[in-house]
Amino acid sequence: MMLLPNGIRHLPEYLDRPRQEALVETIRAIVAEAPLFVPAMPGTGKPMSVRMTNCGSLGWVTDKERGYRYQEIHPVTGRPWPAIPDELLALWQDIAGYEKPPEACLVNFYSDDAKMGLHQDRDEKDLGAPVLSISLGNACLFRVGGTTRTDRTLSFKLSSGDIVVLGGAGRLCFHGVDRIYPATSTLLKNGGRINLTLRRVNP
DNA sequence: CAGTACCG
DNA sequence: CAAA
Numbered sequence: 608m609m610l611l612p613n614g615i616r617h618l619p620e621y622l623d624r625p626r627q628e629a630l631v632e633t634i635r636a637i638v639a640e641a642p643l644f645v646p647a648m649p650g651t652g653k654p655m656s657v658r659m660t661n662c663g664s665l666g667w668v669t670d671k672e673r674g675y676r677y678q679e680i681h682p683v684t685g686r687p688w689p690a691i692p693d694e695l696l697a698l699w700q701d702i703a704g705y706e707k708p709p710e711a712c713l714v715n716f717y718s719d720d721a722k723m724g725l726h727q728d729r730d731e732k733d734l735g736a737p738v739l740s741i742s743l744g745n746a747c748l749f750r751v752g753g754t755t756r757t758d759r760t761l762s763f764k765l766s767s768g769d770i771v772v773l774g775g776a777g778r779l780c781f782h783g784v785d786r787i788y789p790a791t792s793t794l795l796k797n798g799g800r801i802n803l804t805l806r807r808v809n810p
Numbered sequence: 811c812a813g814t815a816c817c818g
Numbered sequence: 819c820a821a822a
Contacts, residue, residue: 648813655812724812725811725820757819760820760821785822786822
C-alpha cells in the first residue's frame with residue numbers, strides 16, 4: 608500500500624486479472640440498463656470529455672441548468688439506477704472501513720483522449736465516509752493536491768486493478784486525471800479506461 | 811474551475 | 819486559478 612501526502616492510499620494491483628474481467632462484465636450489464644450519458648458543466652453547459660453512468664440508490668449527475676447533484680433516476684431514461692453489484696459492496700466492506708454501505712457508484716468512461724480537471728468530491732452530505740476509486744483498462748496519469756486549489760500537486764500513474772482511497776484528511780483533496788496512456792491494457796477490447804467511484808452520500 | 815486559453 |  609502506497610501512502611501519499613494527506614493520507615491518501617494507493618493500492619496498486621489490488622484486483623487480479625480475473626476479478627477485473629468479472630467487474631468489466633458486470634459494468635457492461637449496468638451500462639446496458641443505464642446507458643452512458645455526456646455530463647455538462649453547470650452554467651456553461653460545456654460537455655465533459657468523459658461519459659458516465661451510475662449504479663446505486665443515488666447517482667451523481669450534472670447538467671447546465673441544475674449542476675452537480677445526486678439523484679435517484681437516470682437523467683435520460685428516467686429510470687432508477689441499477690443496484691450496486693455484490694462484488695463492489697464487498698470491496699467497500701474490505702477497504703473502506705465504514706459501517707454504512709455506499710449509496711452511489713459513479714461509472715466514468717474515459718476514451719483515450721478524455722481528461723478530468725482538478726476537482727474535489729464535495730457533493731456528499733456525509734464527508735466522514737471515504738471515497739473509493741477503482742481503475743480498469745488503460746493506465747492514466749492521476750494528480751492529487753491538497754484541500755485548496757493552489758496547493759502543490761503530485762502526479763502518479765494508475766493502472767488497471769489499482770484502487771485509490773480518499774479518506775480522512777485526504778477526503779476533500781483536489782484530484783483529477785491529466786491523461787490516458789493508450790494501449791497500456793488489454794482488459795477493454797475497445798480501449799479507454801473505466802473508473803468506478805464508490806461513495807456514501809447521506810450520513 | 812469535474813472546465814480551458816495561453817505562453818514559453 | 820494553476821499544472822502539464
